Structure formats: structure tokens, C-alpha cells
Amino acid sequence: MDITSLQSTFPDLFIKANHPLAPYTTLKIGGPADIFIHTKTKDEFLSVLKYLSETINFSARNECEGMSPKVVRTAKIGLSNIDLTILGNGSNVLISDSGIRGIVIKNTSSDISIDSNNNTKTDFSTTYTQRMENEPDKYLDFTKLNYDESSLPTSLTTLSSGTPLPFAINYLLDHGLTGLQWFAYIPGTIGGATWYNIHGGSYHLADYIDSVETFDLSSGQIKTFSKQELNWSYEHTYFQQHPELIILATTLRLFHGDTTLAKQVRDAWIAQKIKVQPMNSAGSCFANPALSDCQKIWGEQKSTGWIIDHELGWKGKTVGGAQISLQHSNFIINTGTATATDYYTLLTDIQNEVKSRFGLQLVPEVHLLGKF
Numbered sequence: 001m002d003i004t005s006l007q008s009t010f011p012d013l014f015i016k017a018n019h020p021l022a023p024y025t026t027l028k029i030g031g032p033a034d035i036f037i038h039t040k041t042k043d044e045f046l047s048v049l050k051y052l053s054e055t056i057n058f059s060a061r062n063e064c065e066g067m068s069p070k071v072v073r074t075a076k077i078g079l080s081n082i083d084l085t086i087l088g089n090g091s092n093v094l095i096s097d098s099g100i101r102g103i104v105i106k107n108t109s110s111d112i113s114i115d116s117n118n119n120t121k122t123d124f125s126t127t128y129t130q131r132m133e134n135e136p137d138k139y140l141d142f143t144k145l146n147y148d149e150s151s152l153p154t155s156l157t158t159l160s161s162g163t164p165l166p167f168a169i170n171y172l173l174d175h176g177l178t179g180l181q182w183f184a185y186i187p188g189t190i191g192g193a194t195w196y197n198i199h200g201g202s203y204h205l206a207d208y209i210d211s212v213e214t215f216d217l218s219s220g221q222i223k224t225f226s227k228q229e230l231n232w233s234y235e236h237t238y239f240q241q242h243p244e245l246i247i248l249a250t251t252l253r254l255f256h257g258d259t260t261l262a263k264q265v266r267d268a269w270i271a272q273k274i275k276v277q278p279m280n281s282a283g284s285c286f287a288n289p290a291l292s293d294c295q296k297i298w299g300e301q302k303s304t305g306w307i308i309d310h311e312l313g314w315k316g317k318t319v320g321g322a323q324i325s326l327q328h329s330n331f332i333i334n335t336g337t338a339t340a341t342d343y344y345t346l347l348t349d350i351q352n353e354v355k356s357r358f359g360l361q362l363v364p365e366v367h368l369l370g371k372f
């Protein structure tokens with residue numbers, strides 16, 4: 001793709017060649033994008049996606065490169081291929097030192113609209129979660145904060161996909177709507193949170209989702225899916241299998257709940273998480289292992305943090321500037337000078353050690369972008 005045609009079509013947008021991506025991630029790691037585009041509104045985001053889908057013929061595929069599945073969207077222009085990557089807040093990605101080939105769109109579209117029609121009927125049900133912790137005093141104890149809102153009246157709220165989750169939580173609580181307090185301290189956008197089906201305590205975002213508006217790169221059409229049309233489970237969504245679908249907005253069904261209590265929970269949640277979840281990371285490195293696997297090895301559920309800490313004794317272990325966090329052993333942090341290779345080496349070292357000692361295959365939660 002010729003950058004000058006993009007720049008002349010969208011003169012008001014920030015469009016740069018060979019633009020560094022590290023500043024757009026919580027890890028502050030990663031090389032440049034061939035072409036970087038920053039869209040600040042849903043209209044800008046949609047216009048660029050429409051232009052790209054009309055100008056070039058997109059195809060999408062899922063690749064498994066290295067240790068973690070990688071989503072690749074490819075546009076064929078003549079004989080050459082162009083990949084398209086969407087970045088939310090970059091809080092769940094490890095970007096390669098060589099960067100990302102093709103086009104990267106940084107999406108900060110941020111609108112919230114509340115439809116205040118109350119509705120007492122809701123099909124609220126929670127998704128199974130593996131997010132338990134051993135040693136809750138050391139890590140997080142969700143159970144003491146939990147309470148049930150499912151019988152309360154609800155309203156629909158639509159958030160564009162670049163909306164920062166922490167902003168959305170505060171804004172909606174100030175407007176009388178509860179439900180998102182369980183996701184306090186998660187530094188993602190609504191798009192990234194929907195793509196991944198984030199979890200907080202006993203809840204997943206999908207528990208609150210009513211519908212998702214997407215742009216289909218292959219047909220060039222906007223498509224809205226109801227929650228029931230999409231598969232949701234622990235860390236898995238329909239969107240991970242369908243990279244041609246870009247999330248434009250998510251409509252949530254939230255409760256007219258006790259905002260004072262919800263704010264207390266939000267604050268307690270942040271106070272707990274700040275002690276054990278370092279922000280200079282990409283979140284948890286690995287999912288917790290399945291109960292059935294843990295029962296065979298330890299006779300009970302264990303968390304990945306516990307395994308790395310107690311079984312490997314690797315808390316604080318470093319590779320270059322990457323370190324297994326002293327706050328929580330399932331987090332790898334950038335101490336200031338880490339490269340993607342440092343992080344990736346430490347990640348694979350943990351995975352290989354656990355596999356060779358216990359026959360247990362840890363599944364990464366961080367998503368790899370670019371070549372590893």
C-alpha cells in the first residue's frame with residue numbers, strides 16, 4: 001500500500017511510515033509499524049476500514065507461529081500481501097523487536113451512549129472462570145468482594161471500541177449504572193476486552209454483552225451480532241477465529257444497582273490489584289491450568305503464579321531486561337531495557353520448564369504480534 005494515497009485520502013489523520021510501536025503498549029516493547037494510522041473517532045476508524053476494504057482485497061487467516069496463536073489479516077495487492085493489525089491500548093500484546101509488517105491502526109474512538117429505558121428482564125448468567133488464586137492473602141481474594149446484581153433492572157449502553165475501560169467504569173458508575181466494577185484496574189479498551197472476553201473475579205465481559213457491532217473486511221459491510229450468535233468462553237471469543245471482523249462498538253446490558261457499593265468494590269479491587277499486578281507488563285503471562293490437570297499432579301487446583309513461585313522457585317528470575325515480577329510470578333515485567341526477545345525467552349523458558357517437570361502445557365495469555 002502506498003502511504004501517500006492514504007495520507008491524501010485522510011489528510012487530518014496521523015499517518016506515518018516506520019513508526020515506533022513500543023509507546024503504544026503497557027510493556028513499552030516492540031519495533032515499528034510499516035504504516036501507522038491513528039483514528040480518534042468511530043467515524044474515522046470506520047472510514048479507514050472501509051477505504052482499505054474497497055482499495056485492497058482482504059483475506060484473513062489464523063496462524064500459529066512460535067508458542068501462541070497469532071491473528072493475521074492479509075490484504076492482497078497484486079502479488080504482494082499486506083497485513084492489518086488493530087491496537088487498542090496494547091495491554092495484552094508482545095510486539096516483536098522487528099515490529100509489525102503492513103498497516104497498524106491505533107484505535108482510540110471513545111463514545112458512550114446510554115439508552116435509559118429500564119428493562120427488568122435479563123438473561124444474566126456467568127461464564128465458567130478458571131481465575132482462582134491459591135494464597136489469596138498474597139495474590140487476590142475475589143470472593144469477599146462478590147455480590148449478586150442479577151435481579152436488578154437494566155439499561156443498554158453502547159461503547160465504541162477504543163473507549164478505555166477504566167474511563168467507562170467511572171463514567172457509567174457516575175451515570176447510575178453498575179456491573180463493570182469487577183473489571184477495575186484492567187488497562188484495556190472495550191474492543192480489546194470484547195476480543196478477549198476479559199475476566200474480573202467471577203465475571204466475564206460476555207456476561208454483560210448484549211450485542212457487538214463489527215466491520216467485515218471481506219464483505220465491506222457492517223454486521224451486528226447478538227450475544228447469543230457468538231461463542232463466549234474463558235479467554236475465547238468468536239472474534240479470535242474471525243480476524244476479518246473488526247469490533248466497532250459493544251452494547252452492554254448494565255444494572256441500575258447500588259453505585260455507592262459498586263464504587264467501594266471498584267476501589268477495593270484497585271487497592272488489591274495495584275499490589276500484585278504490575279502495569280509495566282502485558283497482564284498475566286499464562287492462563288491458570290485446568291482443575292483436572294492440577295488434580296492429577298497436585299491433588300487440587302493450583303494457579304500458574306503458585307507453580308512458578310513454589311515449584312520452579314523462579315520469582316525474580318531475569319533474562320536481559322525482562323523479569324518474573326516480585327509482586328506476582330505470573331507477570332513478566334520490563335525493568336526498563338527489556339527487548340521482545342528477552343520477554344519471549346523468559347516466557348518460553350517457563351513454559352518448557354513446567355512442561356518438562358510436570359508434563360503440563362501452560363497456555364500463554366499474552367498475544368504475539370510480528371515475527372518471533
Ligand SMILES: Cc1cc2nc3c(=O)[nH]c(=O)nc-3n(C[C@H](O)[C@H](O)[C@H](O)COP(=O)(O)OP(=O)(O)OC[C@H]3O[C@@H](n4cnc5c(N)ncnc54)[C@H](O)[C@@H]3O)c2cc1C
Nearest residue numbers: 086087088089090091092188189191192193198199247283
Ligand atoms: C496490569 C494489567 C492487568 C490486567 N488484568 C487483567 C484482568 O484482570 N483480566 C483480563 O482479562 N485481562 C487483564 N489484563 C490484560 C488486558 O488488559 C486485557 O486483555 C485487555 O482487554 C486488552 O485490551 P487492549 O485494548 O489493551 O487490547 P490490545 O492489547 O491492544 O489488543 C489485544 C488483541 O485484541 C485485538 N483488538 C483490539 N481492539 C480490537 C478491535 N477493535 N477489533 C478487533 N480486534 C481488536 C488486537 O488486535 C489484539 O490481538 C491485564 C493487563 C495488565 C497490563
